Amino acid sequence: MPRITPKTLLKAYRINPLLPLLLPECRTIDQAKIEYKWLSQELPLKKKNYNNIRLLKACQLRFRHYPLQYILKTQPFGNIIINCKPGVLIPRWETEEWCLKLISNVKIINDLKVLDLCTGTGCIPILLAHSLISYQKNTNFKGQLIGVDVSPIAIDLAKENSRQLASNIDGTSLSSVLQFIQGDILNQNNIINKNAHFDIITCNPPYIHNFIRAASVRCYEPKLALYGNLIFYQNLIDKWINRTDSFIYEVGDMNQVQFLYQKLKTLNSKDTWKVGFAKDSNDQVRCVYGYKSNNTRLPMNHIFEKFGQILC
Ligand SMILES: C[S@@+](CC[C@H](N)C(=O)[O-])C[C@H]1O[C@@H](n2cnc3c(N)ncnc32)[C@H](O)[C@@H]1O
Structure with a gap:
């Protein structure tokens, strides 16, 4: 499997700082964006201006290859x-x-x-x-x-x-x-x-x-x-x-x-x-x-x- 280049990681980071965490499983920025959208729909912010810790944790789990369906539960x-x-x-x-x-x-x-x-x-x-x-x-x-x-x-x-x-x-x-x-x-x-x-x-x-x-x-x-x-x-x-x-x-x-x-x-x-x-x-x-x-x-x-x- 080809490595993810630093250039791709930087490009993903500039779009959204959490996207690089999704790249090892998703492989492409486009796929990472789709997955990020699913995760943020399922784990929305509970309060305004409140850091979405659940979303951060979910992306960290994905970085460790944890299955998406166990996070989304469906x-x-x-x-x-x-x-x-x-x-x-x-x-x-x-x-x-x-x-x-x-x-x-x-x-x-x-x-x-x-x-x-x-x-x-x-x-x-x-x-x-x-x-x-x-x-x-x-x-x-x-x-x-x-x-x-x-x-x-x-x-x-x-x-x-x-x-x-x-x-x-x-x-x-x-x-x-x-x-x-x-x-x-x-x-x-x-x-x-x-x-x-x-x-x-x-x-x-x-x-x-x-x-x-x-x-x-x-x-x-x-x-x-x-x-x-x-x-x-x-x-x-x-x-x-x-x-x-x-x-x-x-x-x-x-x-x-x-x-x-x-x-x-x-x-x-x-x-x-x-x-x-x-x-x-x-x-x-x-x-x-x-x-x-x-x-x-x-x-x-x-x-x-x-x-x-x-x-x-
Ligand atoms: C490949 S999974 C299939 C699950 C489900 N049918 C599906 O398609 O998603 C195989 C299943 O066989 C079950 N299993 C393994 N050994 C078994 C056994 N000796 N008797 C009955 N079920 C067993 C496992 O617990 C697991 O749920």
């Missing part, structure tokens, strides 16, 4: 705002992107059953539930969405996010279809009622297995949410595959896609699975997905028709 996700706090992964645009793509294919289904594993802030099931309820305003959405996470901080935040949104829209429907459960999907059984069967399992698992370059992520976001490799994809095969008609798992690379593809190809099951992968708008492989091509309640081939590229 992150937009689709058309909703998700509360963020340290200890819980900040929702990413890559996740938002595939989530919106899924929503556009399932929004008319009024009894969709979704299990979101590794739910974090709850962004995936909350956006899904919110979108389906809003879209189907004349009918009564009767589906069910469950989010599971091992972290009690995450589950508390997911519940808070769901409550907050419920008070903004038709509260009764959101809280009656959405549920969050704390549990360790790798080591615990019976987190979910053993008879429950889902149309879709979504999951953005910890999948990073190499060095994280971004200091804001490496130093401040929870390691529990970041590091992993194949273990959560193996867990899908071991524990969940017989309990769903389809799945979408976020991935970091093509090896993780191939791993699941091979496992499903050799799975001893009466079901036939189609497996594919989808790229994000940065042209990076971002999801592996699969659906049964027989014995399903919903037309899975239709739902996943344009989701990505089928491997088999």
Whole structure:
């Protein structure tokens, strides 16, 4: 990464003495100005002619690579705002992107059953539930969405996010279809009622297995949410595959896609699975997905028709 030159620092200082503190994360003066505007909108002066200490502290935190969303305490996700706090992964645009793509294919289904594993802030099931309820305003959405996470901080935040949104829209429907459960999907059984069967399992698992370059992520976001490799994809095969008609798992690379593809190809099951992968708008492989091509309640081939590229 190129160094920030003294000339750029001086130029930024002359515009605003706090801007140089934002440059290490923002890299350009224009981006630093945008971020400064966001910070000053969220942390406005409480009194006239009073030094804005909160704003100064926020800029100092940014200088130490502290994530912007932990300072602002929110992150937009689709058309909703998700509360963020340290200890819980900040929702990413890559996740938002595939989530919106899924929503556009399932929004008319009024009894969709979704299990979101590794739910974090709850962004995936909350956006899904919110979108389906809003879209189907004349009918009564009767589906069910469950989010599971091992972290009690995450589950508390997911519940808070769901409550907050419920008070903004038709509260009764959101809280009656959405549920969050704390549990360790790798080591615990019976987190979910053993008879429950889902149309879709979504999951953005910890999948990073190499060095994280971004200091804001490496130093401040929870390691529990970041590091992993194949273990959560193996867990899908071991524990969940017989309990769903389809799945979408976020991935970091093509090896993780191939791993699941091979496992499903050799799975001893009466079901036939189609497996594919989808790229994000940065042209990076971002999801592996699969659906049964027989014995399903919903037309899975239709739902996943344009989701990505089928491997088999
Ligand atoms: C990459 S984050 C995804 C969070 C959220 N779904 C999102 O997309 O922003 C992974 C999540 O998995 C959770 N997690 C890690 N190990 C787990 C386990 N064994 N069982 C359940 N959840 C786990 C972490 O607490 C974290 O919230």
